[in-house]
Amino acid sequence: MSDPTWDEFAELALKRIAKSGAEYADIRIQDSSTEHIEGEDCRISSVRDARDIGFGVRVLYHGAWGFAASSVLSLEEVPRVAGLAVEIARGSASVALEKVRLASEPVHRDRIVTPYRIDPFSVPLEKKTDLLLNTMEVLQRQSGIARSSASLWARRDRKLFVSTEGSHLVFDLLAGQGDCTATALHEGRFASRSFNTPHLRKGFELIEEADFLREASRVANQAVEKVKAPAVDAGQYDLVLDPEHLSLTIHESCGHPSELDRALGYEANYAGTSFLTTEKRGTFCYGSRHVNLVADNTEPETLAATGYDDDGVACQKWDIVRNGIFVGYCTNREVAPKIGESRSCGSNRADGWGNIPMVRIANIGLEPGEATREQLIADVKRGVYIEGHGSYSIDQRRYNFQFGGDAFWLIENGRRTHMLRDVIYHGITPEFWNNCDGVADRSFRRRYGFITCGKGQPGQSGWMTHAAAPARFRQVHVIRGEESS
Amino acid sequence: MTVSSGTWPKMTGSDEFRFLSDLVMTRSSADHTIVRLRDHHAGTTRFANNQVIQNVDARRGSLAVTVAFGGRHGTVGTTDFTAGAIQDVLARAERIARVSPVDPEYLPPPDPCIFPVRETAKPETLAAGPVKRLEYANEAIGHCRMENLMAAGIVSSSTTAVGIATGNGLFGYERRADAKFSLTVQAGDATGWSATAHRSIDHLKVQERTLAAIAKAKRGRSAREMPAGRYPVILEPAAVAGLWAWLIWALDAKSYVKKTSPFAGKLGQAIVDERLTLKNVPDHADLLGEGFTHEGLPSTDSLWIDQGILTQLAYDRFTAKAHGVKSIPTLEAPALSVEGPPAHSIQDLIKDTERAILVSNFWYIRPVNPRDLMLTGMTRDGTFLVEKGEVVSAVKNFRFHESPLQVFRHINMWTSPMEAVNSETGKMLVPAMALPQFHFSSVTRF
Numbered sequence: 001m002s003d004p005t006w007d008e009f010a011e012l013a014l015k016r017i018a019k020s021g022a023e024y025a026d027i028r029i030q031d032s033s034t035e036h037i038e039g040e041d042c043r044i045s046s047v048r049d050a051r052d053i054g055f056g057v058r059v060l061y062h063g064a065w066g067f068a069a070s071s072v073l074s075l076e077e078v079p080r081v082a083g084l085a086v087e088i089a090r091g092s093a094s095v096a097l098e099k100v101r102l103a104s105e106p107v108h109r110d111r112i113v114t115p116y117r118i119d120p121f122s123v124p125l126e127k128k129t130d131l132l133l134n135t136m137e138v139l140q141r142q143s144g145i146a147r148s149s150a151s152l153w154a155r156r157d158r159k160l161f162v163s164t165e166g167s168h169l170v171f172d173l174l175a176g177q178g179d180c181t182a183t184a185l186h187e188g189r190f191a192s193r194s195f196n197t198p199h200l201r202k203g204f205e206l207i208e209e210a211d212f213l214r215e216a217s218r219v220a221n222q223a224v225e226k227v228k229a230p231a232v233d234a235g236q237y238d239l240v241l242d243p244e245h246l247s248l249t250i251h252e253s254c255g256h257p258s259e260l261d262r263a264l265g266y267e268a269n270y271a272g273t274s275f276l277t278t279e280k281r282g283t284f285c286y287g288s289r290h291v292n293l294v295a296d297n298t299e300p301e302t303l304a305a306t307g308y309d310d311d312g313v314a315c316q317k318w319d320i321v322r323n324g325i326f327v328g329y330c331t332n333r334e335v336a337p338k339i340g341e342s343r344s345c346g347s348n349r350a351d352g353w354g355n356i357p358m359v360r361i362a363n364i365g366l367e368p369g370e371a372t373r374e375q376l377i378a379d380v381k382r383g384v385y386i387e388g389h390g391s392y393s394i395d396q397r398r399y400n401f402q403f404g405g406d407a408f409w410l411i412e413n414g415r416r417t418h419m420l421r422d423v424i425y426h427g428i429t430p431e432f433w434n435n436c437d438g439v440a441d442r443s444f445r446r447r448y449g450f451i452t453c454g455k456g457q458p459g460q461s462g463w464m465t466h467a468a469a470p471a472r473f474r475q476v477h478v479i480r481g482e483e484s485s
Numbered sequence: 486m487t488v489s490s491g492t493w494p495k496m497t498g499s500d501e502f503r504f505l506s507d508l509v510m511t512r513s514s515a516d517h518t519i520v521r522l523r524d525h526h527a528g529t530t531r532f533a534n535n536q537v538i539q540n541v542d543a544r545r546g547s548l549a550v551t552v553a554f555g556g557r558h559g560t561v562g563t564t565d566f567t568a569g570a571i572q573d574v575l576a577r578a579e580r581i582a583r584v585s586p587v588d589p590e591y592l593p594p595p596d597p598c599i600f601p602v603r604e605t606a607k608p609e610t611l612a613a614g615p616v617k618r619l620e621y622a623n624e625a626i627g628h629c630r631m632e633n634l635m636a637a638g639i640v641s642s643s644t645t646a647v648g649i650a651t652g653n654g655l656f657g658y659e660r661r662a663d664a665k666f667s668l669t670v671q672a673g674d675a676t677g678w679s680a681t682a683h684r685s686i687d688h689l690k691v692q693e694r695t696l697a698a699i700a701k702a703k704r705g706r707s708a709r710e711m712p713a714g715r716y717p718v719i720l721e722p723a724a725v726a727g728l729w730a731w732l733i734w735a736l737d738a739k740s741y742v743k744k745t746s747p748f749a750g751k752l753g754q755a756i757v758d759e760r761l762t763l764k765n766v767p768d769h770a771d772l773l774g775e776g777f778t779h780e781g782l783p784s785t786d787s788l789w790i791d792q793g794i795l796t797q798l799a800y801d802r803f804t805a806k807a808h809g810v811k812s813i814p815t816l817e818a819p820a821l822s823v824e825g826p827p828a829h830s831i832q833d834l835i836k837d838t839e840r841a842i843l844v845s846n847f848w849y850i851r852p853v854n855p856r857d858l859m860l861t862g863m864t865r866d867g868t869f870l871v872e873k874g875e876v877v878s879a880v881k882n883f884r885f886h887e888s889p890l891q892v893f894r895h896i897n898m899w900t901s902p903m904e905a906v907n908s909e910t911g912k913m914l915v916p917a918m919a920l921p922q923f924h925f926s927s928v929t930r931f
Contacts, residue, residue, distance in 0.1 A: 047558070047581050047585050048559075051564065052562075053563075065540060067543075070544045070545075088542060095536065125581060125585065146745065147745060188749075269667055275930070393863070394849060395848065395929045404853065422854060424853060428929075457531055458529050482859060
């Protein structure tokens with residue numbers, strides 16, 4: 001007798017739940033493969049290959065949720081876990097004050113596959129380890145480099161989503177990324193500089209299209225220049241921020257506050273709430289007229305473009321900030337009706353079969369403007385150009401933030417001059433975005449993905465992509481990130 | 486509701502793990518083979534706005550096989566415990582190892598040893614299920630409803646079977662269990678917070694902690710804004726733990742050797758106040774000590790900072806061998822203490838303070854500069870002004886910009902060590918402390 005199919009397991013679970021009187025249920029069965037190769041100081045320190053198979057059952061009973069999950073996918077375990085999810089939902093219902101009401105969504109039957117040219121799991125391991133070793137050799141060849149690292153990561157998620165409403169969704173999704181870092185030493189100081197491909201839903205062509213050896217040579221040179229660079233003098237500066245740097249600024253100061261579950265208090269005990277409270281929608285001046293932040297879960301290759309979310313809602317595109325005014329949230333089927341929305345925008349995601357989905361930041365990007373990067377810089381008398389990610393911290397309502405970066409250049413009289421080190425800037429979110437007076441055009445737009453966005457208890461990692469073109473911000477408070485500051 | 490943890494399938498036992506690892510060992514053609522088990526069953530009842538918003542229970546069993554041929558190694562993991570899947574995992578690990586480059590830092594598995602046996606799985610925690618968690622959640626919510634306040638938090642419990650087996654005879658198996666409670670009470674714009682983690686679910690003290698969080702939230706109303714600047718502070722244990730967690734994470738020996746550590750050149754030197762001592766105390770009943778590490782090393786008592794002097798680094802096995810360090814200490818059960826007579830309570834620290842900012846907790850602590858361990862972060866869930874021995878008002882939250890290597894160079898007053906967790910660190914025992922100066926670099930809007 002052959003093993004049951006995933007469809008048969010799903011039917012078994014939903015049949016078990018149907019008898020309980022639950023108003024809604026879904027099951028996600030998932031098989032995830034991850035390959036992670038890490039190099040450190042010119043050696044391959046780790047080659048790990050993991051397969052994670054299991055299923056999670058979510059039940060809405062009398063307006064309250066129950067969820068149970070297991071890594072044992074068997075004819076005995078599936079109905080037992082489904083029954084447990086019902087029992088847990090009954091317990092939740094016994095103390096519920098306000099019943100969960102799901103926004104309606106058409107029934108979908110679909111299959112979503114990431115297009116790719118080269119399957120990363122079919123590429124010989126030797127080719128990958130050679131690439132990392134050669135990259136680290138180039139990094140360490142530069143005089144002054146004390147340490148190096150490089151890594152490649154790939155993930156395939158095969159998933160089935162079936163709901164009692166009749167939706168049936170099959171996913172075969174890929175994602176990948178690669179990076180390298182050089183650390184330079186000089187007079188007792190050390191400083192690092194990194195190259196990262198974006199995390200994207202592409203095959204190994206993502207890695208092949210990135211010229212790791214050329215990038216390694218560049219970042220090694222810049223690491224040495226950075227460690228020898230003068231520390232920034234504290235003061236007010238105009239900032240021109242590159243797309244990779246902006247991806248984190250957008251994530252922290254726009255992405256998280258636009259999660260509706262935070263605004264409604266669901267995350268009050270951990271990730272926090274949001275200064276973008278519901279009465280601000282449609283009127284609050286989040287940024288200047290140059291600031292248009294758009295959520296787009298339909299853009300190919302981006303991490304949240306999965307066709308459907310874990311509510312079975314089709315991916316969509318919508319405005320978060322339009323002409324500087326805050327207009328939209330990231331929602332799921334549970335929270336959308338609480339602000340009068342008839343449909344979820346499809347931002348409900350779990351980080352695997354073992355966790356319940358929750359509202360997640362969408363692929364929120366800063367819409368391009370009309371300037372060139374050089375024009376943005378040309379109109380700066382005293383400023384800093386910042387690339388990449390560094391230190392970052394933000395309060396629990398997403399007001400007071402502080403960011404560093406990976407590389408900094410002083411701008412003087414319209415020209416990018418030499419590198420700086422230890423640049424940290426801080427501000428209050430809407431004041432900062434209201435000081436944005438220019439965004440570069442679409443030809444400068446780049447996309448960067450996140451796979452470690454922490455939220456929820458138990459903690460989950462969210463995936464999303466933030467795109468931007470370089471943007472300019474006037475009169476931002478800069479401090480020196482070292483002890484004497 | 487009739488569910489109990491007894492309805493779950495039995496966790497992987499020691500004999501079963503030995504059977505599974507033997508299955509791998511007898512088929513392995515590698516020079517070295519390691520099998521690791523992590524079978525984890527956890528449940529969390531999460532509440533917000535005074536009602537349950539999430540109620541989950543999940544079981545994930547995983548096995549990882551590492552093999553090595555000479556210095557070539559590879560690791561493959563799976564959640565599928567069937568014999569065929571495990572054989573496939575071994576075959577894949579061998580394929581990876583055969584084509585991996587030689588790792589000059591590879592070392593064979595540790596020699597067999599007898600691991601300490603600890604009471605890491607209390608029966609009351611093993612027996613706890615969704616019913617118990619819901620009962621505790623309701624208790625916290627009930628107190629807040631009575632005060633017309635909003636509760637958000639979690640009650641969780643988990644049990645994990647952890648094992649390691651190697652081809653040279655090392656074998657370790659341990660059941661670990663813990664329970665957690667954390668609560669944020671909202672009183673309008675003000676919040677109060679309390680949290681704990683313990684091996685025993687009976688030790689969560691839900692009522693006591695709920696009342697403490699309620700008192701903080703009520704006291705936090707009408708917060709006034711104070712200018713950024715340098716202030717004396719009283720740091721409650723969670724705030725102390727948040728800063729010390731980053732100090733502990735920076736103790737990596739390889740970075741020390743490569744001169745990319747904030748401690749470079751400071752081993753054997755004073756790095757904090759000479760009355761401060763940091764130890765690993767895995768047998769302490771209020772800490773989450775373990776019998777052995779992921780690498781298969783025993784967890785034992787150890788001394789890391791002795792009267793302010795850095796005496797120990799966190800070694801990987803290669804760096805330890807290269808530097809002649811025979812016994813590698815662990816630091817999963819940190820206990821920080823101060824020599825000298827302590828204040829009896831945080832209230833006594835307040836009573837003896839002329840003027841200071843009282844900090845309940847820090848949030849989103851991140852390194853600003855790894856060279857001097859400069860950190861930033863925000864105060865959260867209870868920040869107050871103390872004047873003439875009393876809390877006189879709540880204050881709006883500050884961002885700080887400080888290095889623990891600077892601020893703990895001198896401490897004014899302290900309590901005995903207390904249990905401390907926060908949302909981003911594991912559990913520690915640390916005192917509350919009064920410090921002469923702390924740099925708050927900016928203010929937020931609430």
